[in-house]
Amino acid sequence: MILTVTLNTALDLTYGVPELVPHASHRVSDMSERPGGKGLNVARVLSALGHETVVTGFAGGSTGAVLRELLAGLSPLEAGPKAALPAAAPVTDALVTVAGNTRRTIAVVDRATGDTTQLNEPGPLITADEWAALLGRYEELLTGADAVALCGSLPPGIHVGAYGELVRLARTAGVPVLLDTSGEPLRRGIAARPDLIKPNADELAQLTGSREPLRATRDARRRGAHGVIASLGPDGMLAVTPDGIWQASPPAKVLGNPTGAGDSAVAGLLSGLVEGLSWPDRLRRAVALSTATVLSPTAGDFDRAAYEELLPRVGIEEHTAAA
Amino acid sequence: MILTVTLNTALDLTYGVPELVPHASHRVSDMSERPGGKGLNVARVLSALGHETVVTGFAGGSTGAVLRELLAGLSPLEAGPKAALPAAAPVTDALVTVAGNTRRTIAVVDRATGDTTQLNEPGPLITADEWAALLGRYEELLTGADAVALCGSLPPGIHVGAYGELVRLARTAGVPVLLDTSGEPLRRGIAARPDLIKPNADELAQLTGSREPLRATRDARRRGAHGVIASLGPDGMLAVTPDGIWQASPPAKVLGNPTGAGDSAVAGLLSGLVEGLSWPDRLRRAVALSTATVLSPTAGDFDRAAYEELLPRVGIEEHTAAA
Numbered sequence: 001m002i003l004t005v006t007l008n009t010a011l012d013l014t015y016g017v018p019e020l021v022p023h024a025s026h027r028v029s030d031m032s033e034r035p036g037g038k039g040l041n042v043a044r045v046l047s048a049l050g051h052e053t054v055v056t057g058f059a060g061g062s063t064g065a066v067l068r069e070l071l072a073g074l075s076p077l078e079a080g081p082k083a084a085l086p087a088a089a090p091v092t093d094a095l096v097t098v099a100g101n102t103r104r105t106i107a108v109v110d111r112a113t114g115d116t117t118q119l120n121e122p123g124p125l126i127t128a129d130e131w132a133a134l135l136g137r138y139e140e141l142l143t144g145a146d147a148v149a150l151c152g153s154l155p156p157g158i159h160v161g162a163y164g165e166l167v168r169l170a171r172t173a174g175v176p177v178l179l180d181t182s183g184e185p186l187r188r189g190i191a192a193r194p195d196l197i198k199p200n201a202d203e204l205a206q207l208t209g210s211r212e213p214l215r216a217t218r219d220a221r222r223r224g225a226h227g228v229i230a231s232l233g234p235d236g237m238l239a240v241t242p243d244g245i246w247q248a249s250p251p252a253k254v255l256g257n258p259t260g261a262g263d264s265a266v267a268g269l270l271s272g273l274v275e276g277l278s279w280p281d282r283l284r285r286a287v288a289l290s291t292a293t294v295l296s297p298t299a300g301d302f303d304r305a306a307y308e309e310l311l312p313r314v315g316i317e318e319h320t321a322a323a
Numbered sequence: 324m325i326l327t328v329t330l331n332t333a334l335d336l337t338y339g340v341p342e343l344v345p346h347a348s349h350r351v352s353d354m355s356e357r358p359g360g361k362g363l364n365v366a367r368v369l370s371a372l373g374h375e376t377v378v379t380g381f382a383g384g385s386t387g388a389v390l391r392e393l394l395a396g397l398s399p400l401e402a403g404p405k406a407a408l409p410a411a412a413p414v415t416d417a418l419v420t421v422a423g424n425t426r427r428t429i430a431v432v433d434r435a436t437g438d439t440t441q442l443n444e445p446g447p448l449i450t451a452d453e454w455a456a457l458l459g460r461y462e463e464l465l466t467g468a469d470a471v472a473l474c475g476s477l478p479p480g481i482h483v484g485a486y487g488e489l490v491r492l493a494r495t496a497g498v499p500v501l502l503d504t505s506g507e508p509l510r511r512g513i514a515a516r517p518d519l520i521k522p523n524a525d526e527l528a529q530l531t532g533s534r535e536p537l538r539a540t541r542d543a544r545r546r547g548a549h550g551v552i553a554s555l556g557p558d559g560m561l562a563v564t565p566d567g568i569w570q571a572s573p574p575a576k577v578l579g580n581p582t583g584a585g586d587s588a589v590a591g592l593l594s595g596l597v598e599g600l601s602w603p604d605r606l607r608r609a610v611a612l613s614t615a616t617v618l619s620p621t622a623g624d625f626d627r628a629a630y631e632e633l634l635p636r637v638g639i640e641e642h643t644a645a646a
Contacts, residue, residue, distance in 0.1 A: 015442055015444075017442070020345055021440075022343055022345060022433075022438070022440050023433075023438040023440055024440065024441070025440075025441035025443065026440075026441060026442050026443065027443055027445065028442055028443060028444045028445060029445075031444060031566075062385055062386075062389045063385075064386065066385045095489065106429065106442075108442065110345075110346075115345070115346040117343075117344075117345050117346055117347065117348075117349075118348035118349060119338055119340070119349050119351055119431065120348065120349065120350055120351060121338075121351045121354060122350060122352075132420065193506065209537060303618070317617075
């Protein structure tokens with residue numbers, strides 16, 4: 001089982017409008033609602049890859065109830081047309097109930113241009129007792145986990161060193177841990193020595209002060225992360241690991257919606273780790289999944305046929321320099 | 324008891340953002356949630372004026388449940404500092420439960436400029452059975468009503484002549500009926516001869532083709548409305564009734580948020596009718612309430628002290644021309 005932790009889950013709403021005009025009134029022409037927060041997105045992709053997944057984190061109030069209802073109703077994703085995708089595995093809800101109301105995020109999509117304007121509620125205030133309940137649930141779940149992903153922002157009330165605490169508990173339990181967050185929570189989490197982090201170029205620059213990918217990625221390793229997979233958007237990924245350095249590139253640049261591409265990459269890396277794949281194979285999967293996510297018409301989902309077509313065509317180049 | 328009908332109720336969310344930038348991501352800095360839809364706003368003001376009020380219309384799904392919870396928890400509004408405002412009366416929930424999800428409306432307020440960008444979900448699809456249930460509930464409630472207000476837009480699934488049907492049932496029951504809607508539903512509703520309509524300048528122009536207030540208001544009467552109260556924004560109101568024509572003007576132009584000013588005017592007109600006030604007194608109340616609503620820091624609420632101060636200072640001018 002793979003465990004994903006989403007401390008700041010969200011009910012993700014997408015509103016289509018013919019054209020977004022500031023200070024005007026808009027009738028929403030189409031809308032959708034899905035359970036969100038990075039760890040939930042990762043779980044959804046892991047499920048499609050055939051990995052049994054448990055999600056924990058916080059959910060509460062009326063929006064939390066809707067989120068859990070939608071999570072329970074996630075239609076089992078169809079197996080792909082070829083053997084590369086097995087049957088979907090279940091996603092189990094182990095969220096901790098809190099008194100506050102789970103936040104909503106609203107993506108307003110201008111149907112004329114495809115541009116998105118994002119509005120994110122801050123999330124519920126988490127109490128000390130609720131954080132203690134999460135820690136207890138997390139330690140229990142770690143005993144059955146093959147790997148764990150810690151994903152996304154911290155809700156109000158959670159101390160900035162929270163991810164450091166969760167990383168240490170995973171390491172004590174001997175469970176490989178991937179940390180995917182940004183800013184001070186990332187800086188503090190890295191110091192606890194996670195197995196993997198997966199920053200994008202902006203997050204890396206914020207952490208290290210450098211925009212030069214190899215320099216910044218090596219610097220992030222020196223700060224404590226065992227392996228650093230830098231996601232370079234359309235240029236693919238740069239992996240600096242104890243076993244070597246690789247650059248993985250998609251076969252061609254693609255146009256589409258990058259929402260969720262990073263979460264798909266996390267699912268690719270984590271599933272590859274659990275399956276004992278080599279670094280090049282893990283990176284192939286991560287790049288093919290995130291490219292297939294950009295290509296999907298539904299934000300955050302991935303195009304299964306594109307994934308299977310892309311997988312063997314991802315370019316891998318090994319660097320000879322030491323990590 | 325005064326009955327208000329809101330066929331397209333809404334959960335009204337207000338999101339404050341430091342500055343709204345299209346195609347960017349925003350963290351919501353402050354937010355509020357209140358039960359909305361024009362008839363619910365009218366009921367809230369009627370309650371503050373001491374009138375027992377019953378609300379009907381449709382509510383459903385998780386947002387409908389939140390709306391009803393908030394409606395039940397509406398804090399009894401405080402009596403004003405002088406005798407002009409009595410103790411608040413209760414608002415009774417007689418909404419019909421539907422299978423669909425009550426819509427949300429989102430007002431994104433740019434805290435730098437105060438400007439509002441509005442996003443309105445379309446509302447749930449109402450089935451023929453749900454409409455029949457509403458008609459049954461409405462006829463029952465009419466037997467105890469002193470007046471009824473029919474307010475706002477029609478949700479999907481409701482035929483465009485729906486307000487005509489509701490106006491006719493009120494007239495058959497001998498209950499004075501005020502219709503406050505726009506477009507084709509207004510045009511069709513007027514033909515059923517409501518006692519009052521309260522269009523603004525845009526709604527009147529859409530209905531009659533004229534932007535000249537007296538001409539357009541008279542034309543609207545000829546189309547079937549017994550009395551037409553045209554709201555002219557900062558210029559006050561023009562009332563063309565079987566008893567005469569009056570122009571009512573606020574003592575001074577005010578700056579503020581006009582959201583809900585029209586609903587407060589409906590509450591002023593309807594309460595004045597039920598209390599047997601003269602036309603000039605009804606208009607004074609309607610203009611003072613809507614001006615005090617513009618002055619309130621909370622959208623849709625009214626400033627009680629301002630209301631009591633404004634009430635005796637509203638200017639009334641009688642036109643000598645025949646209605």
